[in-house]
Amino acid sequence: MPEAHRALRRIDLPSTMAVGLLVFVVGWFLIGLGHVWSHPIVGWLPLPVIIGIFVTECHRLFRSTALDRDTRRFWGRAALASAVLLPGVLSSMADALGGPALSQTFSTRTEVLFALVLAIILWALLRLPAWQRSGSDWLRFGLDTTIVLLTGGVLTWHFWLSRLEFGSSPTTTPASILAIVGVAVVSLVAFLKVAFAGAGRLDRGSLHLLSAGVALAASTGGVAPLLADRPYLSTTLLAVPFSQVSGVLAARRQWRNRNAAPVERSRARRFSVLPYVAVAALYATVLAYELPQGGDESVIAIAATVLTVLVVVRQISTLRDNSRLLDTVDTSLRQLRAYQEELNHQVNHDPLTGITNRPAYAAGLSAQLAGGEPFVVVLLDLDDFKVVNDRHGHETGDALLRAISTRLRQSLRPRDIVARLGGDEFTLLLPGVGMDEAEELLRGLLATVQRPMMLGGREMAPRISAGVTLSRPEDSPEELLRRADVAMYAAKNAGGGRWTWFDPIMDSRADTDARLGADLRQAIARDELFLVYQPIVELPTGRLAGLETLVRWRHPEHGLVPPADFIPLAERNGQIIEVGRWILEQAMRRTAAWQREYGDAAPDKVSVNVSARQLNEPGFPDEVAALLAATGLDPARLVIEVTETAVLGTGAALEAVRRLDELGLKIALDDFGTGQSSLSLLVDTPVSWLKVDKSFVDGVTTRSPQAVIVDGLIGITRGLRIQAVAEGVETAEQAERLHAAGYRFAQGYHFARPMPDSDVALLLADPAHRESRQTQLI
Numbered sequence: 001m002p003e004a005h006r007a008l009r010r011i012d013l014p015s016t017m018a019v020g021l022l023v024f025v026v027g028w029f030l031i032g033l034g035h036v037w038s039h040p041i042v043g044w045l046p047l048p049v050i051i052g053i054f055v056t057e058c059h060r061l062f063r064s065t066a067l068d069r070d071t072r073r074f075w076g077r078a079a080l081a082s083a084v085l086l087p088g089v090l091s092s093m094a095d096a097l098g099g100p101a102l103s104q105t106f107s108t109r110t111e112v113l114f115a116l117v118l119a120i121i122l123w124a125l126l127r128l129p130a131w132q133r134s135g136s137d138w139l140r141f142g143l144d145t146t147i148v149l150l151t152g153g154v155l156t157w158h159f160w161l162s163r164l165e166f167g168s169s170p171t172t173t174p175a176s177i178l179a180i181v182g183v184a185v186v187s188l189v190a191f192l193k194v195a196f197a198g199a200g201r202l203d204r205g206s207l208h209l210l211s212a213g214v215a216l217a218a219s220t221g222g223v224a225p226l227l228a229d230r231p232y233l234s235t236t237l238l239a240v241p242f243s244q245v246s247g248v249l250a251a252r253r254q255w256r257n258r259n260a261a262p263v264e265r266s267r268a269r270r271f272s273v274l275p276y277v278a279v280a281a282l283y284a285t286v287l288a289y290e291l292p293q294g295g296d297e298s299v300i301a302i303a304a305t306v307l308t309v310l311v312v313v314r315q316i317s318t319l320r321d322n323s324r325l326l327d328t329v330d331t332s333l334r335q336l337r338a339y340q341e342e343l344n345h346q347v348n349h350d351p352l353t354g355i356t357n358r359p360a361y362a363a364g365l366s367a368q369l370a371g372g373e374p375f376v377v378v379l380l381d382l383d384d385f386k387v388v389n390d391r392h393g394h395e396t397g398d399a400l401l402r403a404i405s406t407r408l409r410q411s412l413r414p415r416d417i418v419a420r421l422g423g424d425e426f427t428l429l430l431p432g433v434g435m436d437e438a439e440e441l442l443r444g445l446l447a448t449v450q451r452p453m454m455l456g457g458r459e460m461a462p463r464i465s466a467g468v469t470l471s472r473p474e475d476s477p478e479e480l481l482r483r484a485d486v487a488m489y490a491a492k493n494a495g496g497g498r499w500t501w502f503d504p505i506m507d508s509r510a511d512t513d514a515r516l517g518a519d520l521r522q523a524i525a526r527d528e529l530f531l532v533y534q535p536i537v538e539l540p541t542g543r544l545a546g547l548e549t550l551v552r553w554r555h556p557e558h559g560l561v562p563p564a565d566f567i568p569l570a571e572r573n574g575q576i577i578e579v580g581r582w583i584l585e586q587a588m589r590r591t592a593a594w595q596r597e598y599g600d601a602a603p604d605k606v607s608v609n610v611s612a613r614q615l616n617e618p619g620f621p622d623e624v625a626a627l628l629a630a631t632g633l634d635p636a637r638l639v640i641e642v643t644e645t646a647v648l649g650t651g652a653a654l655e656a657v658r659r660l661d662e663l664g665l666k667i668a669l670d671d672f673g674t675g676q677s678s679l680s681l682l683v684d685t686p687v688s689w690l691k692v693d694k695s696f697v698d699g700v701t702t703r704s705p706q707a708v709i710v711d712g713l714i715g716i717t718r719g720l721r722i723q724a725v726a727e728g729v730e731t732a733e734q735a736e737r738l739h740a741a742g743y744r745f746a747q748g749y750h751f752a753r754p755m756p757d758s759d760v761a762l763l764l765a766d767p768a769h770r771e772s773r774q775t776q777l778i
Contacts, residue, residue, distance in 0.1 A: 018053050018248040021046040022241045032233050033226070040102065040232035044093045047237070048086060050244045055082045057251035065432025066258040066413070069371065070128060071202045075251065077124035081117050082244065088113030092236050102231035128202065203257050206250035213246025259414065283308060350420040352398060353405035361419035361427060365477040368431060375471045376438045378428040379484035380408075383463040383496040385424035387645060390653070392458065399455050404462060411445040427481070435501070438468060442499050450497065465491040466499035486510055493568065517573050519555065520566055524582050528554050531586055532754035535763075536605070536725060536747045539739040544763065546605030546639070548747065549587040550754050551579070571611060580614045585627055588638065590757055592631040598764045607639035607668055607689075612646035612653055621659035628663065635664030639689060643670050644681060654685065661686035668725075672713070682720055690717050694728025694748075700737050714742040 028043045037043070058079030062072050091110040096103055106114075220238040227233045283305045291298050348360035356364070368375050382388075382404065389397040401424065408418045408426060417429040430438060452461045467487025469480060483502040490509075491500035523529050533547040553561040570576040587608045594602040614620055628635055640660055646653050661667055668689035669681065682690070692713055699706030710726070717724040726738045729748030738746055755763075 012252055014053050014057055015249055015252050018050055018245045021050050022245040025237060025241045029233060029237050032230065036230075037232050041093070041097055043233075043237050044089075044097070047089050047093075047240050047244075050241055050248070051082050051086045051089065054244045054247045054251065055079050055086075057248055057255070058082065061251055061254055061258070064255075064258055065373075066415070067254075068415070069373070071254075074124050074128060074202055075254070077120060077127070078247065078251075081120040081124065082247070084113060084120060085117045085240070085244075088117060089236065089240055092234070096231075096234055096236075104227065104231055104234055203250075203254045205257075206254045209246050209250035209253065213243045213250075216242035216246065279308065279312075350405075353402050353420050355405045355409065355426075356417055356419035358419065358421050361417060361421070361429070362477050364417050364429060365480065368429060369471065369475060369477070372473075373432055374434070376428075376430040376433050376468060377471065377480045377484045378430065378438075378442065378466050378468050378499070379421075379481065379488045380426040380428070380464050380466045381488055381492070382424040383465055383492065384645060388460070392456070396456050396458070400453075400460065400462060403453055403455065404449060404464075407449045407451075408445070411448045412441075427484070435470065442466065442468065446497075446499065463497040465489075465496045467491060467502060468499050469502040489572075513569055516561070516566065517569055517575065520553070520570060520575055520579070523553055523555075524578065526556075528556070529579070529582065530554065530756070531583065531590070532756055533606070533760050534747055534754040535752045536607075536745055537751045539735060539744055539746055542751060544603065545745055546607065547603050547760065548641070549583065549606060549608045551583050571613065574613070576611045576613050577617055580611055581623070584608050584610070584624070588627050588631045588633050591637055592633040594760075594764065595634060595637065596632075601764055602637075603760075603764070604637065605639050605666065606637060607641045609641045609670065610646075612643070615642065615646055615653035615656045618652075620656050621663065624660060624665070625663055636666070639666040639668050641668040641670040641691070644672060657685060671727075682716070682722065687722055689723045689725060691725045691727050697726050697728050697734060697738070697748075700726075700741075701731075701733050710738070711741050718742065 025043060025046050028037075032043070058075045061067065062076035062079060064072065067075075088110060091113055092106065095105060095107050095110055217239040220235045220242065223235060223238070227235070286301050287305060291301070348357060349355065350357045365377070382400075385397065385400075388400060401420070404426070405418070405420065408428070412418060412428065412430075415431055419427050419429075421427055430441065433441065446464060446466070449464055450462055452459050454460075465488055467484040467490065469483040469487060471480060486506045487500045487502040490506055491498050494500065530552055532550050532552055534550060535544050536546040536548060537543060538545045551563060551567075553563075553566055555561050567576070570579050587606060591603070591606040624640075627633075628638075640657075642653075642657060657667055666688040667686050668691055669685065669687045670691045671693045672690050681687070690713070692710060696706045696710050696713075700710050701707075714724055716722075723745060724743055726734075726743050726746040727748065729735050729738065729746045729750045731750055734748075735746060735750060
């Protein structure tokens with residue numbers, strides 16, 4: 001059964017139906033030449049069905065987003081022509097069968113409808129890009145058509161019409177047949193001109209099929225004299241099926257090739273033999289007629305023929321000389337065009353990746369908006385691309401950008417546009433797709449782009465965040481890119497490695513962020529920021545081993561703003577530099593005050609989180625050194641907490657960390673295991689403390705991969721003589737399990753929540769705390 005289903009799917013049903021109906025009609029017609037049909041309507045019934053199939057296929061192509069606008073419009077006009085042909089056929093059938101006796105006479109109504117069909121077809125052809133020609137082109141087309149018309153008319157009369165008996169047929173006359181031949185010639189010349197010149201994605205094979213259909217339909221006029229005494233037959237029974245079935249075959253061919261790239265035809269000059277063939281045929285006819293008669297007329301005919309041949313030979317010789325000269329000119333022009341194309345390529349393409357650049361993409365975006373077709377814009381950004389540059393060098397970063405560009409091109413349709421806006425930002429233009437199609441395309445695209453790759457002997461797994469937005473009639477290029485950019489940052493904030501559709505609520509969030517950012521700039525001056533401290537304790541005793549400094553913001557309108565809201569905001573807008581400087585200064589002054597007031601009972605270690613932007617800030621280690629000198633703080637009491645991403649590499653951030661270590665500060669690697677984790681960090685970075693992220697601690701009491709990682713890390717830290725701190729401990733069971741695994745330090749709500757410095761002072765003044773500190777020192 002599966003094989004049968006596959007075989008059925010391979011059958012082209014529209015083509016099979018159309019050809020089957022054509023065979024029936026032609027067979028019925030041929031039998032009718034020797035047999036009188038008592039029910040002539042049977043031969044007419046398949047015609048509307050064939051027309052309906054052609055209209056359906058044309059409309060399908062007209063709706064296809066894989067084709068360009070001109071090709072879709074051509075097939076739409078072809079559908080219109082056939083839609084007009086349907087009432088014309090019905091009118092012709094009424095003329096033939098609707099009277100008191102069978103008739104072959106066309107009513108004025110039928111003639112007008114058929115003439116309108118021809119006019120629409122010629123209009124469709126003349127509106128193709130191939131017909132956007134100069135005056136000289138139109139003159140040559142007119143001359144070629146006239147020559148062929150004249151020759152065809154003379155030969156048709158001499159060899160055919162003059163030898164036929166037309167009898168008393170009211171519709172079959174020499175004039176009517178010559179008119180049919182003339183219409184066929186004009187249509188054929190138009191079709192063939194387009195077929196050889198090409199017209200975008202309009203398939204040339206389809207045009208050849210349409211040309212053949214027109215020729216066959218016109219040739220049916222030749223059987224008209226045979227039907228004078230057969231009123232139950234009509235040339236319409238052949239002309240319509242031939243033209244429409246060839247149209248169905250042409251439309252199906254175009255549908256199969258709808259995604260194929262247009263084939264560029266050579267622009268080399270063609271020597272048009274059509275006029276010479278026509279002249280030769282006419283002179284051959286004249287000689288065949290005059291030579292048997294002899295006399296002066298035959299001598300004159302021979303002389304005229306020889307003279308014409310000599311003129312043609314001379315003209316061809318001149319054309320060959322001109323051709324050589326034009327070949328030299330053409331060579332120079334081709335070189336100039338190649339140079340211009342290279343310049344255009346450089347102007348419109350990114351020099352690193354070879355894909356479209358920002359100005360060319362903006363121009364394409366404007367053109368797409370002007371065209372009115374809906375489309376989707378996608379803005380993509382590589383996650384943590386700076387880390388790649390810092391750790392592996394800019395050559396590796398450039399190679400990654402080129403690889404991503406190649407994958408993007410390979411994942412898109414031929415008519416889609418991919419461009420590099422700059423840095424690690426790319427953008428896509430997807431014409432003619434809706435949300436569902438875009439979702440499917442993006443799903444495959446991200447899966448392809450994010451596959452691991454080998455660059456410079458290293459395996460990399462790139463991650464991409466994408467913002468997506470649908471076009472609107474009132475859009476501008478700037479507005480589209482703005483919306484896509486907003487959505488892209490929403491995807492990044494959600495964790496990256498995904499795409500996010502733009503939602504109007506994102507604009508309100510962006511406005512909220514802007515207002516919050518403006519308030520954050522004043523927060524320090526207004527004394528709205530304050531510090532809290534979360535104890536780090538020893539296991540299993542719970543004695544105070546240190547404190548982690550955390551910042552809070554008491555907003556005058558919104559109350560306490562969560563750090564998860566304003567810290568990322570400060571990272572994005574750069575205010576983290578000023579906020580981080582304030583936190584560090586306040587924490588150092590407070591720690592120095594505790595050192596002076598409580599002596600040995602003061603916290604042994606106070607840690608402060610420092611962002612990647614602070615580490616990359618020029619002169620940051622010097623600022624810390626100046627604060628140490630100003631506060632008198634023992635450097636050994638201060639721990640600088642940094643994330644994996646901040647120091648992943650050999651850039652300025654890592655150098656800053658090394659200088660801080662030289663000042664005597666301790667370095668803690670925070671949230672280990674959640675970023676671009678690499679055990680080489682524990683070797684390359686002067687780490688004294690490793691803070692194991694809460695996401696691993698949560699699973700420590702179960703038989704889980706997280707528990708295995710927790711057990712493995714303690715072994716690594718022991719071997720490297722690094723102290724490990726388990727973060728986010730919330731239950732006694734977790735604390736016991738961590739202690740059993742070998743962890744000596746932990747922090748979390750199970751032990752204490754973050755507290756203000758006044759509560760820390762009470763804790764430090766507690767006699768029990770002092771006694772435990774004395775015992776520890778002894």
